[in-house]
Amino acid sequence: MTAFGFAQSLWLLLAALGLSLPVRYAGIPLLAQGAFMAVGGYAVALLGPGGSGLPLGVAAALAVLLAAVAGYLTALATARLDGGQLALASWALAWLAQLVPTAVPDLLGGTEGFSRPVPARLVSRTLGVEVSLTDRVNLALAAAGCLLALAALFRLDRGPIGLELAGMREGGPLALSLGVPVAARRRAVLTASAAIGGLAGAGSTVLSGVISPADASPLLSLALLAAVLLGPARWWGPVPGVALLAVLPAGPLAVSASGGVPARGLLVALLLLAAILAPRLIRRGSLRQPRAVPEPDAPDLAARPDRLPAPWPDRPLGTGDAQPALELVSASVWAPGGPVLDGVELELRHGEVHALIGPNGSGKSTLLEVLAGGLDAGTVRLGGVPHRARTVTQRARLGVVRTPQQAALPPGLDPARQVALGARRWSHAGVRQLFGTPHSRVQAAELQAWVAGILDAFGLGRLAGTEVVRLTTGERQLLQLARAVATGASVLLFDEPAAGMTAAERAVLRDVLRLLADRGAAVAIVEHDLRLVAEVADRITVLDAGRVLASGTAASVRADRQVQRVLLGEG
Amino acid sequence: MTAGVLFQVVLAGLAQGAVLGLVALGFSLVAGVARVVPFAHGDLVLAAAFLAVLAVSGRTPTAASPSVLGGLALVLLTLAAGAVLSGLVGALTALPQPNLPHRHRGLPGWIAGGLAAGLLLRSAAAFTLPQQAYGLPDPLRIDALVPGGLLRLPGGSTVPVRAVCVLAIGLLVGLGVEMVLARSRFGAAVRAVTDDPVGAALCGVAGRRVLVATFGLAGLLAGLAGVLGTPGRAVSVGDGALLGLAAAAAALLGGIGSLRGALAGGLLVGCLQALAGYAFGAGVQQVVPLLLLVMVLAVRAPPGDRSGLAGRPVRQLRSGRSSAAVRQ
Numbered sequence: 001m002t003a004f005g006f007a008q009s010l011w012l013l014l015a016a017l018g019l020s021l022p023v024r025y026a027g028i029p030l031l032a033q034g035a036f037m038a039v040g041g042y043a044v045a046l047l048g049p050g051g052s053g054l055p056l057g058v059a060a061a062l063a064v065l066l067a068a069v070a071g072y073l074t075a076l077a078t079a080r081l082d083g084g085q086l087a088l089a090s091w092a093l094a095w096l097a098q099l100v101p102t103a104v105p106d107l108l109g110g111t112e113g114f115s116r117p118v119p120a121r122l123v124s125r126t127l128g129v130e131v132s133l134t135d136r137v138n139l140a141l142a143a144a145g146c147l148l149a150l151a152a153l154f155r156l157d158r159g160p161i162g163l164e165l166a167g168m169r170e171g172g173p174l175a176l177s178l179g180v181p182v183a184a185r186r187r188a189v190l191t192a193s194a195a196i197g198g199l200a201g202a203g204s205t206v207l208s209g210v211i212s213p214a215d216a217s218p219l220l221s222l223a224l225l226a227a228v229l230l231g232p233a234r235w236w237g238p239v240p241g242v243a244l245l246a247v248l249p250a251g252p253l254a255v256s257a258s259g260g261v262p263a264r265g266l267l268v269a270l271l272l273l274a275a276i277l278a279p280r281l282i283r284r285g286s287l288r289q290p291r292a293v294p295e296p297d298a299p300d301l302a303a304r305p306d307r308l309p310a311p312w313p314d315r316p317l318g319t320g321d322a323q324p325a326l327e328l329v330s331a332s333v334w335a336p337g338g339p340v341l342d343g344v345e346l347e348l349r350h351g352e353v354h355a356l357i358g359p360n361g362s363g364k365s366t367l368l369e370v371l372a373g374g375l376d377a378g379t380v381r382l383g384g385v386p387h388r389a390r391t392v393t394q395r396a397r398l399g400v401v402r403t404p405q406q407a408a409l410p411p412g413l414d415p416a417r418q419v420a421l422g423a424r425r426w427s428h429a430g431v432r433q434l435f436g437t438p439h440s441r442v443q444a445a446e447l448q449a450w451v452a453g454i455l456d457a458f459g460l461g462r463l464a465g466t467e468v469v470r471l472t473t474g475e476r477q478l479l480q481l482a483r484a485v486a487t488g489a490s491v492l493l494f495d496e497p498a499a500g501m502t503a504a505e506r507a508v509l510r511d512v513l514r515l516l517a518d519r520g521a522a523v524a525i526v527e528h529d530l531r532l533v534a535e536v537a538d539r540i541t542v543l544d545a546g547r548v549l550a551s552g553t554a555a556s557v558r559a560d561r562q563v564q565r566v567l568l569g570e571g
Numbered sequence: 572m573t574a575g576v577l578f579q580v581v582l583a584g585l586a587q588g589a590v591l592g593l594v595a596l597g598f599s600l601v602a603g604v605a606r607v608v609p610f611a612h613g614d615l616v617l618a619a620a621f622l623a624v625l626a627v628s629g630r631t632p633t634a635a636s637p638s639v640l641g642g643l644a645l646v647l648l649t650l651a652a653g654a655v656l657s658g659l660v661g662a663l664t665a666l667p668q669p670n671l672p673h674r675h676r677g678l679p680g681w682i683a684g685g686l687a688a689g690l691l692l693r694s695a696a697a698f699t700l701p702q703q704a705y706g707l708p709d710p711l712r713i714d715a716l717v718p719g720g721l722l723r724l725p726g727g728s729t730v731p732v733r734a735v736c737v738l739a740i741g742l743l744v745g746l747g748v749e750m751v752l753a754r755s756r757f758g759a760a761v762r763a764v765t766d767d768p769v770g771a772a773l774c775g776v777a778g779r780r781v782l783v784a785t786f787g788l789a790g791l792l793a794g795l796a797g798v799l800g801t802p803g804r805a806v807s808v809g810d811g812a813l814l815g816l817a818a819a820a821a822a823l824l825g826g827i828g829s830l831r832g833a834l835a836g837g838l839l840v841g842c843l844q845a846l847a848g849y850a851f852g853a854g855v856q857q858v859v860p861l862l863l864l865v866m867v868l869a870v871r872a873p874p875g876d877r878s879g880l881a882g883r884p885v886r887q888l889r890s891g892r893s894s895a896a897v898r899q
Contacts, residue, residue: 029682077869084608087682089868091610092816092861099861103854218812222686229683265694272687276680 001246003135004207009246010142011204016227016238017149018196023228024237025162026189027169029083032074032090033197033224035097038216039067040198041205042101042108048206050116055123056133060202067198068191075190079183094218101213113212120206138207145203149196153235155434159444165189167421170410177372177404178422178487179396223268229275244271308485308515309453323384325350325522326400326491331370331378333363333546340366341377342546348491348522353513355533355554356526358543359566364526367543368493371524372402382491402493403480409468415479416464420451422486451486458482459508473500478508485516492516494525498532510536530567534558542566575728580849581842586734588821588841589741590800594814595821595833596745597789601661603765603828604785610685611660613815614692615653615790617808620797621696622656623648624707634706634802642710649710650794657790658783660688689812696808709802713737737799742834744795748788749830761785765828817844817860823867 001009015037022028040063045051048059074093078086101108119138122131131137156162167175168182175182205211227241248267324347333341341363348354348371356364369375373395379386382398392402401422413421455461458478463471471479477497484492497513498506506529513536517523527533533540533554540557542549550560557563594616601609624632627645637645664681713736714720721729752758760781763771772778821840825832840860848856 031686077865081868084682085868088608088610088816088819089865091686092819092864095813095816096858096861096865099854099858103852103858105854219690222690225683225686262694262697265690265697269687269690269694272683272690276683276687 003139005246007135007139007142007207008204009242010139010146011200011207012224012227012245013238013242014142014145014149014203015197015200016224016242017146017153018193018200019224020153020228020238021165021193021196022189023225024233025156025165025169026186027083027165028186028189029087030090030190030193031087031218031221031225032093032097033193034216034218034221035090035093036067036070036194036197037201037204037220038097038211039070039194040064040201041211041215042114043067043198044202044205045114045116045211046108048116049120051114056120056206057122057124060199060206063202064195064198067201068195070198071191071194072187074194075187079186091218091221094221097216098213098218101216109212111213113210113215116205116209118207118209120209133206135207138203142203142207145199150235152434155436157235159434159440160447161185161434163417163421166413166417167410170412173404174410175421176392177396177402178483179393179401180421181393181397219265219268222272223264226268226271226275230271241271241275308457308512308519309450324348324381325383326371327381327384328367328371329379329381331367333366333370333375333377339546341370344378344543344546344548346371346541346548346551348524349539350490350520350522351517352538353517353523353525353536354539354541355537356524356541356543357528357530357533357567358549361545362543363546364543365495368402368495368524368526371491372396372400372493374402396487396489399487399489400491400493401484401487401489403484403495403497409471409476409479411468414465414467415460415471415482416451416455418468418479419454419482419486420447422483423447423450423454423488454482454486458512459505472502474502474505477501478505481509481512485512490520491522492524494523496526496528498527498529506532575726576849578728579730580845582730582734582738584842584845585838586737586741586841587800587845588838589738589745589834590796590837591814591817591821591841592745592834592837593741593792593796593799594818595825595837596748596830597657597792598815598818599822599825599827599830599833600761600785601789602822604761605661605664605782606768607664607681608685608819609660609664609789610682610815611664611689611692611811612657612789612793613813613818614689614811615656615660615793616797616800616814617806617811618656618692618696619649619653619790619794620707620801620806621700621705621808622652623794623797625699626652628708631702632700632705632707634708636712636715637708637710642708642712645708645710646798649797650791653792653794653797654787654790656692657786657793660685661783661786663688689815693809693811700808704805704807706804707801707806710798711736714803733803741796741799744792745830745834748792749834752830757781757784813857813860816864820860820864820867823864 015033018036019030019033022030043063043066044056044059047054047062048056051059054062074090078089081089101113102111105111119135120133122133123129133141156165164175164180164185167178167180168185205215223245227245228238230241230244231237231239326346326348328344328346331341331344331346332339344363344367346354346367356367358364366375370377371380373380373390373392376390381387382400387398410418452461452464455464458481460475460478460482463475468476468479477500481494481497484494497509501509510532513523513525517536517538525533525537537554539552540554541551542557542560542563544566549566550557550563594613598609598612601607601612621632623645626648627637627641636642664684713733716736717732720732722732722735723729752761760771760776763774763776764778764781768778771781817840818837821836822833824836824839825834840863843863844856844859847859
C-alpha cells in the first residue's frame, strides 16, 4: 500500500475511533460521522491556503472547531430523541452533507467541489518552521492522531467516564437514578465524536487536496458504522473493521452512494449484515447456560454487613444534626381518577429507618417518586434548606437516591461495574483519568476497594463478575441496594426491597438497613413485609388513599386502631 | 410567478405528494406496529418497480408503454414484488430477536439491518442497471387518456392529466386503506398492537401475524407508489434512500400511527418540495424533505411519546397523570 493509501485509511480509522465513542460506549446510534468529516474537509478547503488563505494549521483548528460545533448542535437538536429517532435524524444529516454542496454551488463548489495544491505547506512565522505535507508527513500525522485517540479510548474504557457511558448505554433511567448527568454526557460525546470526525475529514482533504460531495457520501457514514460494529466492543474495536475496508478491493473512500460503483455499496451492506448476524449465530444460546448451583449453605452467609466500608471521606453519610435529612411539605399529586397523594407531609431523619406502609394504591410508591425527584409535588427541604433540584439526577447528586421501581439491571454490566457506577465520584477524576495522573490512579484503587467492600457486605462478592441475567431475584434486589448504597447518598429510598428475597437474603437486608441507619443515613422503605418493618423500622408512616393515616414511632403506630382497621380489616 | 404557473407547480407537487403519501402510509404503519424505523422502505418502491419491469420486459427498461395484458402483469408484479420484498426486510429487521448480544445494545440490530437492507437493494439493483437513470413504462397509460396528455382548463391553461390522475388514485387508495383499517377486525388488531403489543397479545391478537400482514400491506402500498410515481420521469435505483427519508418526514409530520396524517404529510412535503424546486432549483428540492425531517424530529418528537417510533418507548412513570411532570 502506498503512503497515500495508508494515510487515507488511517484518517478513516480516526473517524471510526471517534464514532465508536457514541455508538459503542454511549449506545447512541449516530449515522452522520461522514457528515462531520465533510464539515472538517470543506472548512479546511474553504479557510486554508487556496481558499481564504489562512495558514493551514489555523484552518485545520477552525475546521475541528466547526465540526465540534456541528456535533454540539446535533446533540442539542436530538436531545429528546430515542435511539431510532436519532438514527433517522442523523441519517438525514448524512444525506444533507452530500446534497447541500450541490444546492448552494456558489458557496460550496457544487458537484465539482474544491481542489487545493498538493502537497500542502504548513508554515509558522512565529516558530520559523515550514513543513511540506507530503504523503509521508501526512501519514505520520494521521498515525499520531490514531495513537492519541486509541490511548484516550483505552483510558476511558477503565475510568469513571467509561462507566458512566456504559451506564447510559445499558439503561438510561438507571444512569439517571445514580446521578449520571446523561444529557450533558450525551452532548459531550457527540461533540467529541464530531470533532474527531472533523479532524479526520480535514486531514484526509489536506492529503488528497480534493473535497467534493462524492467525498461526503452517506455510504461513508455507513462504512464507518460497519467498521465500528464489526469489531468487538473494546477500545481498539474499530481497527479490524477499518483494516478490512482498506484491504478489500472496493474501499469505500470517495464513493457516491447513488450510481457510482455498486460493488462498494454491496460490500458495505454485507459488512453491516455480517456485523449484526455473526454475533447472533456465534452466541446463540450462550446466555442460557445455567449457573453452577452454589453450595446450599455457603453463599448468603458470606454476607458481612458489618464490614460495609465507610463512605468516601469527603462525602459523609448523615451528619447527624438536628435538622431532618429530608422534609416534604404538602405534596399532592392528581390523577384523572382523583388524588393519588393528598397533602402528604413527611420527615426523614438521619439515623432512622422510616417505613411507608399501606394498602395497594395508597400512594406509597408515588410518594417515594416525589421524594426522589421523579415527580414534582409539594416543597422539599434537604437538611432544612428548600432546594430547587427538581430532577432525579440533580437530587441524586445531592445525596437522595432511590432504587428504581422495576428492577433496572442492565445485563451488559456485571455486578461489580454496576456498583462501581454508583460509586464513581462526582469529581473531575474522569478527565484527569484520561491522562493517568498519579492522583487518578490512587482514586481508581480506592474505588476498586470500595466496590469490593460493598459487594462483600451484601454477600455478592462471589458474584462480582457474573452475568446479571444469572442472578436470582433476591440477588438482583441486593445488587440494586448495593448500587444505591455505593453512591454514598445520605438519603436512601428503597421500594419493596424484600420482594422475592429468601430468608437469608432478608436477614442481610435487615442488617444492612440497620447498619446504614446507625451510620447516620436516613433510610425510607416501602414494604409489604410487616415483619421486616417491625424488625427494622424506627418510624412508620401509614398511607391510605393518598393521605397520611398515622405517623410516628413503630410502637405508637402499631397501637393505632385506625391503622389496624385499614391494614387488617378489623371492625 | 403567474397564478397559472403556481397552480401547475402546486398540482405537480400534490401529485408527487400523493405518491409520497402512499409510501409514508406504509412507513407509518410499520413504524407504529413493529416499532422500528423502516429505513429500507423507500428502496422498496424503486426495487419493486424495477424488478417488475425487468421481469416483464426482460431487458433494459424503456418508457415504451406495454400492451394491456403486459400492463396488467406489470401492475400485479410490482405490487407483489413490493409485498414480498417488504416481508423479507421485515423478517430481517423486525421479527423478535431473542437474546441479542448486549454488545449491540444502544444500536439495535434493526437499525443496522434496515440500513443494510436498503443499501443491499440499491447496490444490487445498480449491478443489473448500470445507467444513471431510466425511464419506466406506464402500465396504466394515463398520458393516453387525453390527446397530448394535457387537460385543458377553462381560461386556456392546461394541466398534465398524469398529475390529476395520480393525485386522485393516490388519495382514493390511501383513504380507502385508512377506512378499511378503521373499520375491519384486522385494523383493530393493527391498532391494538400499535398501542400496546403486550396487551394485544394477552387479548389473543396474534402479534406476529399482524406484523407480517402489516409489512405486506406496507409493501403493497410501496408497490402502488412505484406504479404511480415512477413513469413520466427519469428514475434511478439510487433514489430510494431519499424517497424513504421524505416519507419519514411526511409520516412524522402526520404523527406516527396516523394514516390520514401520513397522507396529508405526504401532500404537504410534495407541495413544499415542488415550490422550493421551482423557486430555488432542483438542488434545493432534494434538500427540503431532509431539512423538514430534522426539524420535525427536533421540534415535535415528544419524549416518551408512544409514537416515539422505534425501540422501547420511554417508560412513563405513570401515564395519565395531569399535574405530574415526568422528567429525567
